Amino acid sequence: MVINKHDNGSPELYSFHSWLGVLVFGAYVIQFILGFINYAYPKTHLEIRRRFMPTHRIAGNSIFIMSVATVLTGHQRFACFAFNESSANLKPNEAHYAFCYETHTCVKRLDLILNCSTVFLLIYGVLVCVIIRVDEWKREQTPDEKQHTE
Structure with missing residues (x-):
């Protein structure tokens, strides 16, 4: 995605989605490194672990x-660009997407796929958060x- 946007001359790191993505990636790398040092390195004291x-x-x-956010x-950004009448640089074969979202006539029901995947992602995120909080599980x-640990 980054290479594709860079080659097209699109601006980079201008949306909340891109900033959040960089933040998530950085936090994941830090979490991985600290977890590796703390739990995989054999000389780390058990009390510290x-x-x-x-x-x-x-x-x-x-x-x-x-990451869910x-x-x-990202879904919101895609919907804005794919289904917005004022989207710049629409190619002739993409012009249909400019109004299909509102009229529910999108090819291959892209609007339905986007909405359902968003709902299922929300359900998945909530369920994972519930599952990891319940002590019995x-x-x-x-x-x-x-x-x-004793």
Whole structure:
């Protein structure tokens, strides 16, 4: 996507969607590096691992929520460009998309696909957040993990 926009001469990093995407990517890289150092590096003290886990979980949940928000803003950006009459640089074969969203005559029902995927993404995001919060559904610690955390 970045290469495609760059080659077309489109402006970069001007929308909230793009800023949020860069933020999510950066947060994910930081979370990955800190998680790798903290949990995969064998010389990290067990007390540090135990104290870092709540922060690691909260950061992971926040990154997930931000990634869902990024996809939702991406859907909104796509709808604005694909279905807006005032969209600049419409090619003749794309002119149909300029008004099909309002009249529900889009080819291959692109409007329906976009709306359904948005609803399902919202449901998925809410369900994941609920599942990770319920204590009864969390994985039980192994005997080895219990030994190291006590």
